[in-house]
Structure formats: structure tokens, C-alpha cells
Amino acid sequence: MQFRPDKVECLCPLEAAYDIMPSLRALRPFSAEIGAFLNALSQVLMADKEAKAYPDVITFGFFCRKGNIEKLKNTYETRISHRLGRGVAFHIAPANVPVNFAYSLVCGLLSGNACIVRAPSKPFPQTGIICRAMRQVLERDAFRPLRDYIAIVRYDRNNDTTAYFSGLCDVRIIWGGDDTIDEIRKVPIPPRAFDLTFADRYSICVIQAAVYLLESDPVKTAQDFYNDTYLYDQNACSSPRLVVWIGTDGAICAAKRRFWAALHETVQARYTLAPIVAVDKLTALCRCAMDLPGVKLAIMPDHLIDRIHIANLSSNLEQYRCAGGSFLEYDDQNLDALASIITRKFQTLSYIGFQPEELREWVLSNGLAGIDRLVPVGRTADFGPIWDGYDLITFLSRVCDVG
Amino acid sequence: MDDETYFAIPPYSLDKVKKQTFLSETLCGLTRHHYQACPAYRRVLDAMQFDTTRACSYYDLPFLPVRLFKEYELLSVDKADVVKTMTSSGTSGQQVSKIFLDKATAARQTKALSRIVASYIGPKRLPMLILDTPAVLKSRTTFSARGAGILGFSMFSRERIYALDENMDLDREGITTFLEEHLGKDILVFGFTFIIWQHFYKELGRTGFRPDLSRGTMLHGGGWKKLLDEAVSPADFKRSLHEVCGIQRVYDYYGMVEQTGCVYMECERGHLHASIFSDLIIRRAKDFSVADTGEKGIVQVVSILPGSYPGHALLTEDEGILLGEDDCPCGRLGKYFKTCGRLQNADIRGCSDTYAVQTR
Numbered sequence: 001m002q003f004r005p006d007k008v009e010c011l012c013p014l015e016a017a018y019d020i021m022p023s024l025r026a027l028r029p030f031s032a033e034i035g036a037f038l039n040a041l042s043q044v045l046m047a048d049k050e051a052k053a054y055p056d057v058i059t060f061g062f063f064c065r066k067g068n069i070e071k072l073k074n075t076y077e078t079r080i081s082h083r084l085g086r087g088v089a090f091h092i093a094p095a096n097v098p099v100n101f102a103y104s105l106v107c108g109l110l111s112g113n114a115c116i117v118r119a120p121s122k123p124f125p126q127t128g129i130i131c132r133a134m135r136q137v138l139e140r141d142a143f144r145p146l147r148d149y150i151a152i153v154r155y156d157r158n159n160d161t162t163a164y165f166s167g168l169c170d171v172r173i174i175w176g177g178d179d180t181i182d183e184i185r186k187v188p189i190p191p192r193a194f195d196l197t198f199a200d201r202y203s204i205c206v207i208q209a210a211v212y213l214l215e216s217d218p219v220k221t222a223q224d225f226y227n228d229t230y231l232y233d234q235n236a237c238s239s240p241r242l243v244v245w246i247g248t249d250g251a252i253c254a255a256k257r258r259f260w261a262a263l264h265e266t267v268q269a270r271y272t273l274a275p276i277v278a279v280d281k282l283t284a285l286c287r288c289a290m291d292l293p294g295v296k297l298a299i300m301p302d303h304l305i306d307r308i309h310i311a312n313l314s315s316n317l318e319q320y321r322c323a324g325g326s327f328l329e330y331d332d333q334n335l336d337a338l339a340s341i342i343t344r345k346f347q348t349l350s351y352i353g354f355q356p357e358e359l360r361e362w363v364l365s366n367g368l369a370g371i372d373r374l375v376p377v378g379r380t381a382d383f384g385p386i387w388d389g390y391d392l393i394t395f396l397s398r399v400c401d402v403g
Numbered sequence: 404m405d406d407e408t409y410f411a412i413p414p415y416s417l418d419k420v421k422k423q424t425f426l427s428e429t430l431c432g433l434t435r436h437h438y439q440a441c442p443a444y445r446r447v448l449d450a451m452q453f454d455t456t457r458a459c460s461y462y463d464l465p466f467l468p469v470r471l472f473k474e475y476e477l478l479s480v481d482k483a484d485v486v487k488t489m490t491s492s493g494t495s496g497q498q499v500s501k502i503f504l505d506k507a508t509a510a511r512q513t514k515a516l517s518r519i520v521a522s523y524i525g526p527k528r529l530p531m532l533i534l535d536t537p538a539v540l541k542s543r544t545t546f547s548a549r550g551a552g553i554l555g556f557s558m559f560s561r562e563r564i565y566a567l568d569e570n571m572d573l574d575r576e577g578i579t580t581f582l583e584e585h586l587g588k589d590i591l592v593f594g595f596t597f598i599i600w601q602h603f604y605k606e607l608g609r610t611g612f613r614p615d616l617s618r619g620t621m622l623h624g625g626g627w628k629k630l631l632d633e634a635v636s637p638a639d640f641k642r643s644l645h646e647v648c649g650i651q652r653v654y655d656y657y658g659m660v661e662q663t664g665c666v667y668m669e670c671e672r673g674h675l676h677a678s679i680f681s682d683l684i685i686r687r688a689k690d691f692s693v694a695d696t697g698e699k700g701i702v703q704v705v706s707i708l709p710g711s712y713p714g715h716a717l718l719t720e721d722e723g724i725l726l727g728e729d730d731c732p733c734g735r736l737g738k739y740f741k742t743c744g745r746l747q748n749a750d751i752r753g754c755s756d757t758y759a760v761q762t763r
Contacts, residue, residue: 094755095756096751096755097752176756179755200754232753235751236753236754237753239753273689274688276720276748278689279468279720282468286467287471290446290475295449297450299452302689302690302692303689324749
């Protein structure tokens with residue numbers, strides 16, 4: 001194994017001293033200096049002309065502002081008072097989501113760690129904008145001491161480089177799904193270190209038909225649902241792929257008509273279906289039809305939205321996932337059947353017409369193996385330090401216990 | 404119309420109206436047949452809520468994505484009646500399509516192919532020079548696309564030799580002897596586009612060996628992807644080959660193992676043509692509606708040949724452009740078109756890095 005610094009592009013700061021990172025002083029979670037740094041970063045990003053073209057960068061900038069970080073800190077109350085960062089966190093960001101690396105970094109810093117972040121190798125403009133803003137803030141005298149705590153790097157898949165960074169870390173955070181996890185796990189980490197892994201997940205949406213009909217603004221709901229799905233090609237782990245309708249036949253029928261018609265308007269105006277994805281979706285439909293009982297494709301004006309009605313729920317539904325607007329649909333009177341198919345693959349349940357506490361009680365009392373998040377429709381992509389059932393702040397810090 | 408009558412019709416002689424009438428009747432019949440005989444196919448049509456009893460144009464028939472044949476064994480006959488299983492050529496590790504042929508379907512494929520090819524090289528069997536290695540035919544029970552192509556086109560020959568040995572090296576001696584024996588006679592030259600380029604053309608260029616193929620008719624297929632990577636256009640291909648071996652008649656064809664027999668042959672004007680045994684419909688991604696002439700879209704194909712597997716209407720993963728119908732200056736009736744290669748991998752967003760790996 002040999003580390004070749006020339007194989008690594010350091011995006012922020014432009015030159016990093018990786019080898020000193022393990023000897024840096026650990027910070028306390030939600031430390032004042034990190035809070036101030038994030039707030040300054042937020043201000044730079046919100047004022048950045050180029051950033052305005054990227055809603056995901058603006059959302060990230062908004063996330064970093066003082067008010068939000070304070071609010072997050074308050075949710076931890078005294079739970080973080082005897083904690084310290086673990087040391088060095090090595091983050092491997094997913095290749096296809098531009099801003100995820102930045103959120104991962106923020107969680108690492110807020111927990112009190114020095115962070116090495118592998119940004120996606122695809123040259124997303126968002127990566128450049130965020131790294132530029134960060135460099136600018138770190139140039140200021142007040143933040144110079146933090147420079148050593150951050151290294152955002154980019155390199156082509158290379159096990160020697162990954163091995164070098166892995167050897168320095170106290171915790172390794174692996175995004176990018178099952179295959180990436182398998183690959184990275186072949187590279188060892190120090191004895192005390194551990195991997196925090198974000199595997200491939202499956203997400204669903206549950207809609208109380210009568211409530212939707214009574215209370216929802218169809219256009220607003222369609223935009224929210226669009227943001228949960230098509231905005232990320234329906235391929236984020238939190239994007240729903242199964243839509244479960246709860247209610248009487250009449251209410252469900254009316255609700256579906258309104259919901260999908262409104263969504264179709266939105267999709268038609270905003271989404272381009274790539275030809276290969278159209279073929280993927282037809283293939284997914286055929287596979288469902290061949291393997292699952294009672295499958296019916298709903299009649300729609302085109303194939304922007306494929307709605308595959310299934311007559312029964314089974315626990316292998318995640319094998320039929322398909323990106324780009326392919327939804328399984330199931331009707332029921334209550335959540336009992338749904339509870340019976342939830343596996344550890346299930347991540348986000350988004351809802352319309354339910355009380356979140358009531359849904360949480362349903363997860364807890366049924367002892368379900370999956371479902372880590374309950375969010376209203378439109379909020380599935382909102383990032384928080386609790387993700388995939390892990391509280392990142394807790395996992396990325398250690399307790400100093402007084403016995 | 405029964406098979407015999409239809410196979411007697413010259414393959415490029417039906418105009419749009421006649422061809423559509425015939426294809427609609429035949430293909431709707433095949434749809435009913437497969438609906439009855441293949442449970443998996445029936446489930447797909449039921450899911451699409453397609454009514455097979457209603458008469459319709461073949462434009463309205465459901466089509467299966469070719470990829471399904473890689474994941475499922477789809478057949479409309481008893482497995483005991485399968486005489487031949489064809490597989491697509493995939494690189495190792497890739498899943499391959501499996502196409503099951505009974506006696507009747509295999510015979511129809513042969514008949515259709517021979518009608519099409521005869522219209523190019525004449526009804527007489529010719530000596531055949533195969534620009535490939537006999538090694539691709541090693542396995543006799545399953546046929547790769549390359550092997551199937553060689554065997555299929557070998558029917559039109561009375562004597563054949565392979566230009567490449569087991570190691571893909573040029574057999575100069577064999578070629579020379581073969582050409583001397585058939586001096587002054589027409590010969591059939593067959594191969595796969597990239598192999599011809601890589602192992603025949605380049606070798607001639609390198610060695611200075613110049614066999615005289617001026618009486619040859621070359622048929623080649625298999626796609627242009629690798630040659631486009633080397634920036635070799637169809638015109639370059641023809642000109643370069645002419646320079647090294649004097650060959651003048653060079654015809655590309657488009658075809659797929661899922662619809663063997665119905666090849667789409669290139670004409671003297673460089674256009675690919677649909678014969679009366681098959682047709683092609685260019686479709687839009689958004690709603691699978693029919694694209695206009697000149698508009699790029701996804702290639703859907705139909706064939707009247709598949710009786711033993713539900714492959715009479717398929718959606719390929721290729722892009723193409725319809726150039727016209729019944730009015731190609733070459734005089735052949737039917738649609739003519741060009742292909743634009745494989746559909747591009749989508750640059751899809753999402754958390755998992757492996758989307759492309761999973762579905763391709």
C-alpha cells in the first residue's frame with residue numbers, strides 16, 4: 001500500500017496535512033467555534049450569486065445558519081455535555097447526490113471531529129461552490145485554527161488512498177449503498193474505529209384518502225410529492241416507491257384521481273424522462289406482472305407516472321424498485337397488512353392524514369424491523385443529524401463517564 | 404394468408420397498406436396465441452388491461468422489453484418441443500437472453516432469412532468466406548449470436564472456410580487456396596462488423612496481404628459501437644475494405660437474437676430496410692407514441708416468425724430514426740431507417756452509487 005498525495009485533489013483547504021489530524025485536540029459537540037464557522041459559511045453561501053441557481057446549496061446554507069444549529073443543539077440538551085468528538089471522521093459521500101458530502105461534514109464537525117470527506121468524483125458545480133465558500137471562511141483569522149480540522153478531497157476509486165485515510169480515522173462513514181459498503185469494508189480501519197454505513201433503503205408513502213380529499217391542496221401536495229420523488233429521479237433512499245392508500249373504496253378512488261392528476265401536471269412541466277428509464281419502467285411493470293398476483297397498470301395519459309396496482313403486499317416488494325417514476329400502489333382499510341411486510345430495508349414513511357406520534361406508536365408497538373423516519377409528504381429529503389435510525393451526533397462522539 | 408403463400412412473396416414487394424393489413428392480422432393472431440400459451444405473457448397483458456379479442460393495428464399491440472428475456476425463460480411451447488436455444492452474446496458475467504425455438508419457428512426463421520438474403524445475392528448457393536474463427540461454434544447446444552449468425556448465413560453457401568484460426572489469426576494460406584479454387588466466381592463474405600475491422604482489415608493493412616474479393620458480396624452485422632469509438636464511419640469501413648481487398652458490395656444488417664431471421668438489410672443507398680416478415684416502429688420515451696419520420700426514438704420491432712416464444716413485438720434498447728416508407732430510391736418497398744446505437748445510460752440521481760450497475 002502506498003499513499004500518493006498527487007492522486008488526491010484537496011478541494012478545501014487547497015493543501016491539507018492529513019497526517020496531523022489524529023493528533024488534533026478533540027472538540028466538544030456543538031462547540032462555539034464550529035457554530036460560528038457554520039454561521040459564517042451560511043452567510044457566504046446565501047450571498048453567493050452562483051449558489052442561487054442551486055436550491056440544494058441554498059437549503060444547505062440555510063441549514064448551517066446560527067438559528068438552526070442552536071435549535072438542533074437544544075434538542076440534545078444535557079445529553080452532549082460530557083461528550084467529545086471521537087477524533088478523525090472519514091466520510092465517503094455518495095456519487096450521485098451533490099450536497100450530501102457537505103451535510104455529512106457538518107455532522108462530523110458538530111460532533112467534534114476532524115473530518116476527511118471524499119466528495120463525489122463527478123464534477124458537480126455544487127461541490128465547487130460549497131468548497132469555495134468554505135475556503136473563503138477558513139481564510140479569516142478567526143477561523144484559521146479550524147483549517148486543520150477539514151479536508152474535502154476528491155480522488156478516483158483507489159484503494160490505496162482509501163486505505164490511507166481509513167488508517168487515520170476513528171470512525172468511517174460510508175454513504176453510497178450496499179455495493180460501496182461491501183467495497184470499502186474490505187479496507188481495514190484501526191481497532192477502535194468503526195463503520196457507520198448507509199445502506200440501500202426502501203421508502204413508502206401512506207395516505208389517508210378521506211383526509212387528503214378534505215384537507216390537502218392538490219397542487220401544493222403534488223409539488224411536495226414531486227420533491228420527494230422526481231427531484232431525485234425517485235432514486236433517493238427516502239423517495240417513496242410504494243404508495244399505500246387507506247380508506248373506503250370510494251374515498252380512495254376519488255383521492256387517487258385527484259392526487260395523480262395533479263402530480264401529472266407537475267411532472268409534465270418539470271421532468272424529462274430519459275429513454276433508457278422509460279425502458280426500465282416498462283421492464284419493471286412486466287416483472288411485477290409476471291411475479292406478483294393481481295397486478296394492474298393504472299390508465300394514465302403517458303408513462304411519466306407508472307402506477308402499478310398490486311392486490312397483496314409481500315415482503316419482497318423492494319426487488320421491484322425502479323427509478324424515474326414507477327410506483328406500486330396498494331389499497332387497504334388499515335395499516336395491519338403493511339406492518340406485516342416491513343423489513344429492515346424500510347427507511348422513510350412519508351404520510352398524509354396521519355398523526356406522526358400515532359404512526360410511531362404503530363412502528364414501536366409492532367416491533368417493526370424497519371422504518372426509521374416518519375415525515376409528512378414533501379419532507380423526505382430534509383436532512384437532519386438523525387438519519388437512517390442513527391443519531392449521528394451520538395455515534396460520532398464518545399462519552400466521558402464518571403463512575 | 405398461409406405461410407407458404409406468404410413466404411413466396413418477394414421480401415420487399417408489399418406497399419404500406421398491404422403490409423399493414425397483413426401484419427396486423429398476423430401479429431394480432433400471434434398475440435392471441437402467446438396469450439393462451441405463455442402464462443407469463445398473459446399476466447403482462449392482463450396487467451396492461453389489453454383485450455386480445457379486440458381486433459387492432461399491430462401498432463397498438465403491447466411489446467415486451469428485450470431485457471426480460473435475460474431474466475425470464477419465456478416460452479409458448481412445452482420445453483420438450485424446444486429444438487434450439489439461442490443466446491445473445493454477452494461479455495462474461497453479463498446475463499444473456501435465452502430464446503427458445505421449436506421446429507416450426509426455427510424453420511420459419513431459416514425461410515425468412517433465406518428469402519431476404521437471396522434477394523441480395525441471388526438464389527444460388529455461393530462459396531462463403533467467413534471472417535471469423537470456427538471456435539465460436541464449439542458449443543453445439545446453445546448458440547451465441549455470433550455462432551447463430553454464422554450458421555444462419557451458412558445456409559446460403561455450398562462450401563465455406565473460416566478466414567481466422569482458433570487464435571483469431573488470419574489464415575492466409577487457406578484464404579489463398581479458397582480464392583484460387585473459386586477464381587472468377589461470385590462469393591459470399593460474412594462476418595461481424597467489429598471482427599472484420601479488427602482481425603481482417605487491420606491484419607491486411609499490417610501484413611500487406613491482398614486477397615482479391617472483387618467478386619464478393621459482404622454481409623456484416625453486430626453494430627457499430629466499437630467502431631464509432633475508433634471514429635470509423637460506415638463510409639470509412641466500406642472504402643477501407645475496398646482498398647485492401649477490392650470488395651465492392653458491402654451490406655450492413657441490423658438484427659437481434661430475439662428476432663432471428665428478420666434481419667434488416669442495408670441497401671445500395673446505405674439505408675436499412677424492413678422486409679415483409681417484420682417491421683420497426685420508432686417510439687417516443689414519454690408515452691411510447693409513434694415518432695415522426697426523421698425523429699429519433701426507441702426502436703420497437705415486430706416479427707411474424709416467433710411462435711415458440713412471445714417475442715413477436717419487442718422494445719429494444721436501441722435508438723433509431725425512420726427515414727421513410729416505400730420510397731427509398733433503391734426501389735425496395737417498406738420502411739427504411741438508420742440506427743443510432745444503444746440508448747445512453749441515464750445520469751440518474753439518488754443515494755445509491757450502483758444504479759447503473761443494477762440495471763444494465
